[in-house]
Amino acid sequence: TQLLEQSPQFLSIQEGENLTVYCNSSSVFSSLQWYRQEPGEGPVLLVTVVTGGEVKKLKRLTFQFGDARKDSSLHITAAQPGDTGLYLCAGGSGNTPLVFGKGTRLSVIA
Amino acid sequence: SQTIHQWPATLVQPVGSPLSLECTVEGTSNPNLYWYRQAAGRGLQLLFYSVGIGQISSEVPQNLSASRPQDRQFILSSKKLLLSDSGFYLCARRSQGVTTGGYTFGSGTRLTVV
Numbered sequence: 001t002q003l004l005e006q007s008p009q010f011l012s013i014q015e016g017e018n019l020t021v022y023c024n025s026s027s028v029f030s031s032l033q034w035y036r037q038e039p040g041e042g043p044v045l046l047v048t049v050v051t052g053g054e055v056k057k058l059k060r061l062t063f064q065f066g067d068a069r070k071d072s073s074l075h076i077t078a079a080q081p082g083d084t085g086l087y088l089c090a091g092g093s094g095n096t097p098l099v100f101g102k103g104t105r106l107s108v109i110a
Numbered sequence: 111s112q113t114i115h116q117w118p119a120t121l122v123q124p125v126g127s128p129l130s131l132e133c134t135v136e137g138t139s140n141p142n143l144y145w146y147r148q149a150a151g152r153g154l155q156l157l158f159y160s161v162g163i164g165q166i167s168s169e170v171p172q173n174l175s176a177s178r179p180q181d182r183q184f185i186l187s188s189k190k191l192l193l194s195d196s197g198f199y200l201c202a203r204r205s206q207g208v209t210t211g212g213y214t215f216g217s218g219t220r221l222t223v224v
Binding site: 033040041042043044048090095097098101 | 212
């Protein structure tokens with residue numbers, strides 16, 4: 001069974017601070033995705049990474065896929081209250097359903 | 111467009127009552143469709159997925175069932191709800207053959223069994 005462990009589970013920071021959340025597994029994935037979910041809504045895809053070592057940037061968010069394709073990180077620079085939400089990572093292998101981590105709940109305080 | 115429609119948005123049902131949640135999708139034909147359940151704002155648990163009409167794979171044995179009567183329709187059902195069935199139910203799609211593609215999620219149904 002493929003599992004994805006996310007850390008930390010909860011994170012509360014002040015506006016303007018930087019943060020990193022992690023997604024780790026003992027399994028190799030062909031792709032890894034990050035989603036953000038707001039209360040009462042479905043998750044929204046932020047990024048997909050498919051190559052070991054790949055780095056993608058989305059404004060103040062930087063995503064990295066580990067060289068061995070077993071882990072990923074999400075770094076947010078100068079966090080803003082609008083970044084508040086539940087961040088979920090999900091790993092995929094072939095056409096099988098994605099495996100989701102339990103998420104990191106981020107709260108950015110103004 | 112890859113819009114997903116889920117309804118109802120919220121539902122309060124007594125224990126032992128039946129359930130039917132419907133999900134319909136727009137966009138490309140023959141999508142892969144998924145039902146997930148999320149408890150207490152945490153991770154997503156895969157319940158069922160379907161790669162085509164009438165094809166259902168179950169991930170978690172329980173008193174829920176799923177059906178796909180049409181290409182773009184995915185239904186989650188129960189004959190008798192349990193308290194433990196409470197949660198946030200999400201329908202998702204992914205295009206066929208896109209093995210690295212992301213999921214598009216519906217807006218979810220909040221089910222409370224009382």
